[in-house]
Amino acid sequence: MKINWGTAIVLAFVAFISFIMFFVVRMSTDNRANHDLVTEEYYRDELGYQKEIDAEENANKNARISVVKSDEGLTLTFPEDFEYNKIKGTVSLYRPSNKHLDFDLDLSLSNKHLLIPDNRLLGGRWDIKVFWEYDGEAYLHKESLTY
Template sequence: MKFNWGTGIVLAFVAFIAFIMYFVILASTYNRANHDLVTEEYYKEELAYQNEIDALTNAKDYANQFSFVNQEDGLAITFPPKMNYKKIKGKVSLYRPSNKHLDFDFPISLSNKHLLIPDKRLLDGRWDIKIYWNYQGKELLVKKSITY
């Protein structure tokens, strides 16, 4: 068998295709790369997304009045001063983009304008916070990304 340009081009294409296929198979079977959805019930939550948009619109006036302060004992969330804290009911959802096992929800139970999320629940790094609450018959939502 004689090696010519045609044979070399075919061998180069076959080698390139084998190289690409190797990396496709490696990437799809690699266990450390989690290919999970953000949430288990993605489609169900997608249908309720309009409610989230409405709650964000309702909370537009309050969004800039929240403060998030890192303290020694945890994360202190201060609610807007114009709101009566006794009438606030809801939950705070903390989402950790790097590890879904660290996500948790925290009920809003206020004795003053501050809500403290304990330090033992929070690891250093990025957290996405959603504050869902009901105030005077309106559903409200504030989203914030913080680095703890």
């Protein structure tokens, strides 16, 4: 059987389209390729973004938090001139590679330092977001680190 050039071009196009469709179907059904958004409620979170910007600027001007890695874990140190018992807020740790490792902690300080234990943190990249209030003023500290 002899194949002319027109038939060969059509067969080449069909083979190429089949090859591409195979990978599209495979990647859309494979559980290893997760296509999640950063947050579940992306559009709702976007509406409160200006409050975050204001709180972050407020923290950069008035109250910087230091984050230090140690053998025990991560130590967050709050400003010395603030009374620690008036500080209320949350610490969110976000793991970009696996959303199942994300967790939040409520701030309950017994001194100027907060220790996040080493056993809660696996090695890799973590994004830390500390949102806290002191005397009705909102503060936000964001940092990415590799643990």
